[in-house]
Amino acid sequence: MYKLLLLLLFPPLLTPAQQPVKPTVLKEPYANQYPIKKIKERKGSLTIIPAKTKWLTIGGAYTFSSAASSVNTTPSLQTPAPYNNNIFRTGHMTGQSLSLHATIKGSNWKPLWAFSLKTATNAETLVIPDNRNASHSIYMSAERYLEKFSLAGSYSSFSSHFSNDNSNGFLNRVYQNALRTPAGSNPWFPLKDNGHFADRTQQTGNLSLQKKQGYLTLGVITTLDAIGDNSNQSLRPGTTFFPAGLIYTRRQNDNHYSSNAWLAYRINYHGNVFSSTARLNYIYNDEKVKIAYPADLYSYQRSGSDASLTYNSIYAGNNFTAGLNAGNKFYGSNTSMQEKFFLPELSGFISPGHLLDYHLNARLAASYTSFCSELPINHSLSAFLLTQLTPQAAFQYIPTTEPRTFTNLSPMQHREFASWIQLDLDRIIGLHADFSIRNTKDNVFPTYENNQLILKNIADTRYKGFEVQLQFNSTKTNSQTISTSNSISFYKFSNIVTRVQDGYDGQPIAGFSTVYKALVEGQPVGVIVRAATNPPSVIGNPTPDYTLKFSHMATWRALSVNIDWEYRKGGDIWNGAAAESYVQKGDNIRIHTVSLAYDLKIRRLLQRIRLTAYAQNLLLWTTYKGADPNQLLYDQPGSDGLDFFNLPSTKTYGASASIQF
Numbered sequence: 001m002y003k004l005l006l007l008l009l010f011p012p013l014l015t016p017a018q019q020p021v022k023p024t025v026l027k028e029p030y031a032n033q034y035p036i037k038k039i040k041e042r043k044g045s046l047t048i049i050p051a052k053t054k055w056l057t058i059g060g061a062y063t064f065s066s067a068a069s070s071v072n073t074t075p076s077l078q079t080p081a082p083y084n085n086n087i088f089r090t091g092h093m094t095g096q097s098l099s100l101h102a103t104i105k106g107s108n109w110k111p112l113w114a115f116s117l118k119t120a121t122n123a124e125t126l127v128i129p130d131n132r133n134a135s136h137s138i139y140m141s142a143e144r145y146l147e148k149f150s151l152a153g154s155y156s157s158f159s160s161h162f163s164n165d166n167s168n169g170f171l172n173r174v175y176q177n178a179l180r181t182p183a184g185s186n187p188w189f190p191l192k193d194n195g196h197f198a199d200r201t202q203q204t205g206n207l208s209l210q211k212k213q214g215y216l217t218l219g220v221i222t223t224l225d226a227i228g229d230n231s232n233q234s235l236r237p238g239t240t241f242f243p244a245g246l247i248y249t250r251r252q253n254d255n256h257y258s259s260n261a262w263l264a265y266r267i268n269y270h271g272n273v274f275s276s277t278a279r280l281n282y283i284y285n286d287e288k289v290k291i292a293y294p295a296d297l298y299s300y301q302r303s304g305s306d307a308s309l310t311y312n313s314i315y316a317g318n319n320f321t322a323g324l325n326a327g328n329k330f331y332g333s334n335t336s337m338q339e340k341f342f343l344p345e346l347s348g349f350i351s352p353g354h355l356l357d358y359h360l361n362a363r364l365a366a367s368y369t370s371f372c373s374e375l376p377i378n379h380s381l382s383a384f385l386l387t388q389l390t391p392q393a394a395f396q397y398i399p400t401t402e403p404r405t406f407t408n409l410s411p412m413q414h415r416e417f418a419s420w421i422q423l424d425l426d427r428i429i430g431l432h433a434d435f436s437i438r439n440t441k442d443n444v445f446p447t448y449e450n451n452q453l454i455l456k457n458i459a460d461t462r463y464k465g466f467e468v469q470l471q472f473n474s475t476k477t478n479s480q481t482i483s484t485s486n487s488i489s490f491y492k493f494s495n496i497v498t499r500v501q502d503g504y505d506g507q508p509i510a511g512f513s514t515v516y517k518a519l520v521e522g523q524p525v526g527v528i529v530r531a532a533t534n535p536p537s538v539i540g541n542p543t544p545d546y547t548l549k550f551s552h553m554a555t556w557r558a559l560s561v562n563i564d565w566e567y568r569k570g571g572d573i574w575n576g577a578a579a580e581s582y583v584q585k586g587d588n589i590r591i592h593t594v595s596l597a598y599d600l601k602i603r604r605l606l607q608r609i610r611l612t613a614y615a616q617n618l619l620l621w622t623t624y625k626g627a628d629p630n631q632l633l634y635d636q637p638g639s640d641g642l643d644f645f646n647l648p649s650t651k652t653y654g655a656s657a658s659i660q661f
Helices: 170-180 382-388 391-396
Strands: 002-010 040-042 045-047 055-058 062-065 070-072 091-105 111-125 132-145 149-162 197-213 216-232 249-269 274-293 296-317 320-333 340-352 360-373 412-425 429-449 452-474 482-500 507-511 515-519 527-530 537-540 546-556 559-569 572-575 583-585 588-601 608-622 651-660
Touching (some): 382 429, 382 507, 537 572
Antiparallel strands (some): 040 045, 091 111, 197 216, 216 249, 274 296, 296 320, 340 360, 482 546, 527 537, 546 559, 588 608, 608 651
16 A cells, blocks of 8 residues: 655644642632733733733733833834744645555465565654654564464564754743743744754564464564664753753663563363363563763663463353453562562453344443553653753753662552443444543652652552443445444543652652642642642642543545544643743643545556545634643643643644555
8 A cells, every 4th residue: 555645734823822848739719829910901001910920921922021010012103123933834744655465375275475565754844943854664574374383573664853852842942932032032043053853763673483283372472672862952052041052962772672472272162152261471571771961871771571371261152242351460570679479350241142132232341450560761751850940940951860770669559440331233323331440559750859860659549530432323325325423422530649658748740840740649640739839739630520522424425524523621721821820721622633535446456546635633722821731841741731831733734645556
C-alpha cells in the first residue's frame, strides 16, 4: 500500500481564551485569594488594577507591569512603525509510505514463507518559524513455516531530526517573548541561527521461534533495542538571564535486551466442548542507560525477571460460553529492595447468546490482578527542577540534573479489580460498560533534597474509573441507501491520595515553587497548590468532572463522512499568564476530527484507491481564557492544569491518497 500524505498546518488561534508543608484545603469553589479587579477603558486610557500580581496579560497580546496603573491607548500624531510580534505561520507536512507483503505457498497452498517491507518518510515545517522536522523509517520481516515449527525475524530502523525541542521550555520562552514585545524581549532573537537540533535513532531486532508437538506448544522471543538521542539547545550570548550564553547539550544511549519464553499445554474434553490450558511464562529484561550533560554523566542498569503460571478453562456449548482463569506471578529486579513471590490473579466470564428469543448476545466479565512496577530508567526526571523556580524566574530553567540511582526502592504494588458488561442486539445496538478500582502502594516520586534529585516511595493512591458506551448502527438495505454508525461514551474517574509518608504531605510533583501540583492526603493526585499562603492552600483540582465523547459516521456508495468530538466538563486550570492565584474552569467542547473519504475500485492492476480529506482540532469552544485547556506546561507529562504561556494548539487540514495493488 502506497500512501501520500499532505498536511497544511494553519496558525493557531489564541482563545479569548526542605520538607513540604501540608496545604490547607479550601472548600469549592476554589476562590482566588487575590482576585483581579475589572479592567476599564476610558478616554483612550486602559486602566489595570491587578492585586499583588507581577504581570497581567490581556487577550494574549500585551503584557503590563503591575506597577503601572494605566497604559495610553490614544494614537499619537506620529504613528509608530508596527512591530510584528506574531511568531506563528502556516506550516505544512508531506509524507510518503510504502508497504509490501508477499507470501510463498506450497503445492497444497499452505504458506511456506511470508515477507513484509514498510518504509515511510515525513518532512514537516512547523507553525513556529525556523523549525523543521523530518523522520525516516524502515521495517523488514520474514517468517518461515514448517510442519511443526515457525521461525520469524524482523528488523526496524527509525531516525528523526528536530530543529528545536521543548525539553527545556525553549519554545515557551520564544512564545512568552512574543507576547511581551515590545515591552519584553525580541522573540526572533533566540530562533535565528541558534544551532539547535534534536536527533534520535532507534534500531530494533527481533527473533522468535515456536514449536508445536501435539497438545504442547513452546516458544521464545528475543528482542534487542538500541536508542540514541543527541540534542543541542544552547542559548546564545545576550539571552535573558544568560548574557554570556549557555552551553546546553544532552546525549542519551539506551540499550535494552528482552527475552520471553513460554510453555503451554492444552487439553480438550468431550468433543472440544471443554478445554483447559496450563501456561508457564518467563520474561527477562536487561537495560543500560547513559545520560550525558555538559557537566555531569548518569549511568543506570536494571535486570529484572517476571514469571507467571496460569491455568485457563473454557466451556463452549450451545449459545453459552464461559471461562475461568487463575494464576500467580513473580517479580524481582536488581533495583528493587524486595522480590514479590505472591501476586495472584483471577478472572472469569460468561457469555450467553440469543437471550429472550432475540438476537441479543451478552458478555459479563470480572477480574482481579496484582502486579509490580518500577519507574523506567530511560525516562528523564530532570523536569522536576522547575518546581525549584518561581514563574518570574522560569527563564532560568535548565534541566540538567537526574537522580543518581534508581536503587533502594520498593516496587510499586498494584491491586486492581475490573468488571465489564457488553450487550449486542443484532449488531444494531451495542452497549458496553466497565468499572475498575486500582489501589497502588508505595508510589515513587522525585524530590529535591540537599541539592540532589532523589527518588522515594512517598504515597499510596486509589483510582476509580467508570465508562459506558452506547452504539447504534443502521445497515444498508441496498446500494442506494445510507448506512450510519453513531456512538456516545461517558467517562468519569478519580485518583485519590490515600496515604502520604510522614513529612511529605504536600509534596510537589509538577509546576513552580509558588504554584504547583502536589500530593495531599485525602485529595486527588495533583491538586493545584498555592504556596504564598501560610500554610499553603489548595486552589484547584485539574481532574475533569466527566467527559462525553461522540462519533458519527455515514456511508453512501463509495463516499464516507466521519466526525469525532467531545465535551469535557470541569477541571481547574491555573492561568499563570494572568495572575499567580488565577484559577478557571477548563470546560470545553472540541471537534477532534472531520474527514471525507472516497473509494475508487479498479479491477486490473489496482485493487483500490482511497482519497481522503480531513481536518483535525477543527473547533474549540471553552470558558477558559488562556491557551488550549489540553496543552501541557512546557510539554511535561503530568502538568495538566498548569498554564504559564503554554503553546497554543494547532488546526490541521490535510489530504491523503492511498493506493492498494
